[in-house]
Amino acid sequence: MFEFFRTHNRWMQFILMILIVPSFALVGIQGYESFMHREPKLAEVDGQAILRSEFDAAHRNQVEQLQASLGSQFDPAMVDTPAFRHKLLDDLINRHLLALVATKAHFSVSDGMLRDTIAAIPQVQDNGRFSPERYRQVLAAQGLTPAGFEANLRGQLSVGLVLDPVSASASAPASMVDSIAATLTQQRVIALRDFKAADYRAKVQVSQQDIQNWYDANKQQLSVPEQVRAQYLVLDEAAATQGIQVKDSDIESYYKQNIARFSQPERRRISHILIAVPAKATDEQRKAARARAQELAVQAQANPGGFADLAKKFSQDAGSALQGGDLGWNVPPGLDKAVATLSKGQISGVVESPAGFHIIKVTDFQPSVVKPLAAG
Numbered sequence: 288m289f290e291f292f293r294t295h296n297r298w299m300q301f302i303l304m305i306l307i308v309p310s311f312a313l314v315g316i317q318g319y320e321s322f323m324h325r326e327p328k329l330a331e332v333d334g335q336a337i338l339r340s341e342f343d344a345a346h347r348n349q350v351e352q353l354q355a356s357l358g359s360q361f362d363p364a365m366v367d368t369p370a371f372r373h374k375l376l377d378d379l380i381n382r383h384l385l386a387l388v389a390t391k392a393h394f395s396v397s398d399g400m401l402r403d404t405i406a407a408i409p410q411v412q413d414n415g416r417f418s419p420e421r422y423r424q425v426l427a428a429q430g431l432t433p434a435g436f437e438a439n440l441r442g443q444l445s446v447g448l449v450l451d452p453v454s455a456s457a458s459a460p461a462s463m464v465d466s467i468a469a470t471l472t473q474q475r476v477i478a479l480r481d482f483k484a485a486d487y488r489a490k491v492q493v494s495q496q497d498i499q500n501w502y503d504a505n506k507q508q509l510s511v512p513e514q515v516r517a518q519y520l521v522l523d524e525a526a527a528t529q530g531i532q533v534k535d536s537d538i539e540s541y542y543k544q545n546i547a548r549f550s551q552p553e554r555r556r557i558s559h560i561l562i563a564v565p566a567k568a569t570d571e572q573r574k575a576a577r578a579r580a581q582e583l584a585v586q587a588q589a590n591p592g593g594f595a596d597l598a599k600k601f602s603q604d605a606g607s608a609l610q611g612g613d614l615g616w617n618v619p620p621g622l623d624k625a626v627a628t629l630s631k632g633q634i635s636g637v638v639e640s641p642a643g644f645h646i647i648k649v650t651d652f653q654p655s656v657v658k659p660l661a662a663g
Contacts, residue, residue: 359566385446388522549660
């Protein structure tokens with residue numbers, strides 16, 4: 288088994304990448320976001336801002352994943368702590384940093400490599416061959432578009448060009464691998480004898496002085512040593528770019544091949560009111576939730592200006608309720624078709640998704656834009 292992992296290292300990393308990519312499809316690396324409009328910056332990586340909208344999208348994605356996996360046992364308080372938000376921001380910074388290394392080191396992925404990678408995904412194949420129809424169906428089931436998925440996958444593959452040489456250079460001596468394998472497969476035969484505390488408790492008398500004496504004699508083993516947790520990354524830009532000459536024609540060719548990375552499709556900023564439905568809800572529970580959502584939809588359509596107040600009071604989305612239901616520019620899976628039919632200021636009827644029932648309002652609209660090469 289260990290020998291298989293060593294000899295198929297790149298394939299194993301590719302499989303892991305395919306499994307991980309959909310979970311980041313709503314987040315992405317939004318370096319272009321700051322070009323389009325100004326939002327609060329939470330961090331900055333070499334001049335590229337990590338905006339509040341990107342953080343909110345990542346946080347909302349985590350909340351939805353936990354809601355889907357835990358169902359009725361989900362507690363919104365577990366994802367609304369300083370420690371959770373700090374770790375999420377660290378993850379976004381690391382992701383931007385890897386993408387930056389790939390960009391500055393000119394690790395680009397050709398269209399051919401991207402096509403071959405997608406065609407090799409078993410889920411989009413029919414009888415062992417790539418199926419465009421199946422490809423679109425699989426993406427639609429996850430709320431993704433081909434353009435968005437391909438742009439994200441291209442970025443992931445570019446980062447892989449940075450990480451693959453590092454992981455491929457790691458090796459373990461055969462003796463170590465054999466030792467680990469032997470340890471994992473060893474067996475032990477043991478015998479247990481149970482000494483019940485209740486049989487001895489009455490025979491032992493411990494006074495406060497006994498406890499104090501033991502504490503005074505064992506202070507050293509009760510002390511916690513000083514600890515430091517540190518992370519660092521060394522990047523040698525001069526070594527990575529030595530001997531590389533980039534012509535204007537190369538830049539233009541790269542721009543044309545990666546036009547999707549410099550484009551922003553038409554998009555809508557939305558707010559919503561969510562009536563959540565547990566994963567194992569009964570038919571009666573689903574009917575009651577839909578009826579409640581229908582009541583709120585009627586109220587919202589009758590008074591569009593009061594939508595934010597309704598969201599703060601009744602929405603069961605812990606991540607957006609306090610902001611009046613604002614979801615920013617990122618549309619959650621399952622809502623994109625309904626959102627695409629709404630104009631600015633319009634309020635939808637009841638829209639169903641895996642999380643429950645939504646009432647949606649479009650608060651802003653931006654047409655599709657392509658960032659010109661000269662602006663890069």
